[in-house]
Amino acid sequence: MKSARDNDFVYQAVYRYLTTLIDDAGGGTAVRMPSLRQLADRLNVSISTVQYAYSLLEKEGRVYSIAKSGYYAQALFSMDAPGNGNDLLETVYVNARRPGMCVLSADEPASLQPLDSPLLTLERELLRQYPRQLQTFVQPCGELELRVALAARYTSSTEHFWHADDIYIGADLRGVLEILISVLELRHASVIVESPCDWVILRLLESCGVRVIEWPLLAEGVLDLSVLQSLLENEPVRLVLLSSVLSMPHGKGFSHERQQAAAQLLNQHGVWVLENDCYSELDERNDSQRLRSWLDPERLLVFSTFEKFIGAEAPFGFVLSRHWREALQRHFLLRAFRLSPIRQKAIARLLNGGRLDQHLFVLRRMLGERRAVLIQVLHERLGDTLQIVEPQGGATVWVRSLRPVDMANVFRRLLKQQIIVAPGELFSLQGLHADHLRISALHHGERDLPSVIGLLGDALRLSPGQ
Missing domain, CATH: 1.10.10.10 (Winged helix-like DNA-binding domain superfamily/Winged helix DNA-binding domain)
Structure with missing residues (x-):
C-alpha cells in the first residue's frame, strides 16, 4: 500500500x-x-x-x-431522468457522480494532469517551516503572499496593473460571485451575458434575481457587435459579463480586432465589465490577448478560480477589483471564509516558482491531444450528423445537430446506457442552444470512445425532432 x-x-x-x-x-x-x-x-x-x-x-x-x-x-441519492418533473441540471450532476457512469460531459481540465502532488508536497514543507500560531492566523480576503503573487501575474503594464489590496480570495468561485452580486447591487438589475454561458454562472444570477440578457454567439463563434450596441442603447445595462479570451463552452477565442471593437463600444457607453478569466490559462494560441487589455481599467472587474488549471485541491475563487474596497472587505469578513493559509502559500509558491507555467504547458498539450482524438472520432462516426466547433483550448467540444433534435430525449436515451452528456439548453436561460451538446473525452472510463460515440449517434438518429 x-x-x-x-x-x-x-x-x-x-x-x-x-x-x-x-x-x-x-x-x-x-x-x-x-x-x-x-x-x-x-x-x-x-x-x-x-x-x-x-x-x-x-x-x-x-x-x-x-x-x-x-x-x-452512505447510500447514494437517486434521481430520475428528466421528463419526470426533475431539474435537468440536477440530473446531470447526480448521475455524473454515480459509479460506473461514462461521463461524456465533464469540464474538469485539471483532472487530466492535476497539480495535487506538488501542491501537497509544498504544503507539507510549509507546515514544518511555520509555527502553529502563524498557521492559525486567517486573513479574511486571502493570504497576503498569494494576493501578491496574483497581483504580479495579472499586471501587464503601467496602466493595467494590480496591487495585492485589489485581490480578494474566497473558498470557491460561487461564494465570490455571490459577494460580487451583493456589492455591485445586481439584484433586479440588467446584466448582459454572452451565450452560451457556464450554467453555474447562469443559475446563480437567476437565483439572485438578476435580469439576465443573453448575447448569443453566432455559429462561427463571433459576437455580433450591432446587437451589443442596440442593447447598450435601449436597455438599462448595469454590467456586461464577458470571457477574457476563450468563450466557453464554445471554445473559440475572439480575434484582436473583435476584442478591440467590443472594448471600444463598451468604453464609449461607460459600462462596467466583469471579465470571466477562468479559462484563459488554457488558451492554446501563442499570440492571444486578454479582453481587459483593451478595456478601461477603471471600469473593470476580473474573476477566476484555480480549480480549472490546478485541480480540486485548489477550489478557491478570486476577484480583482480596484473599487468597492470597503464593501468587498466587509463582505469577505462577514463570510468568514476559513481558507487554509498554508494551502494558499503553497499555491503562491507554485505561481512564483515557475512550476505552474511548466504544468500549464503540459496540461494544454494533453488537453489538445485528447480533444483531437475526440474530434477525429466525431468526424468519422457523426460527420454527417453534427457540426463540430474546433476549440482553441479547454477540455470540451461544442457540437450542433444538423437536424432539429430533442436533446432532452437524447440525454434520456444515453442515460439508460450509463452515458452522460450536457444538452445545450443548460447553457441558456432563454431556451437557446437546444440543438447543441457539450461533450468531452476526459472521463469515459473503461469504455471504448468510438463505441460510446456510436451510441451517441444512435440516440441522435432515434430521437424525435423538436
Missing part, C-alpha cells in the same frame, strides 16, 4: 481503496465497512491513517459512523 504512488501521502491510497469499496457496494442499502483495525492490518498502515481517510469520506457524505458499530457506506 505504501508504494501505491511514491509521491502520494499514504492516506490518499487508503482513501482511493475505500472509494473503490464504496462503489462496489452500489447505491442500495447501507453497507458496513471494514473496521479501523481490519483495514490497518489489511493494508499495512497505521490505524490513524485509516481513521483520517474515513474522516475525509465522512465529510464528503460517502460514509457515516455509528457509535460502537463502525462505519457504513
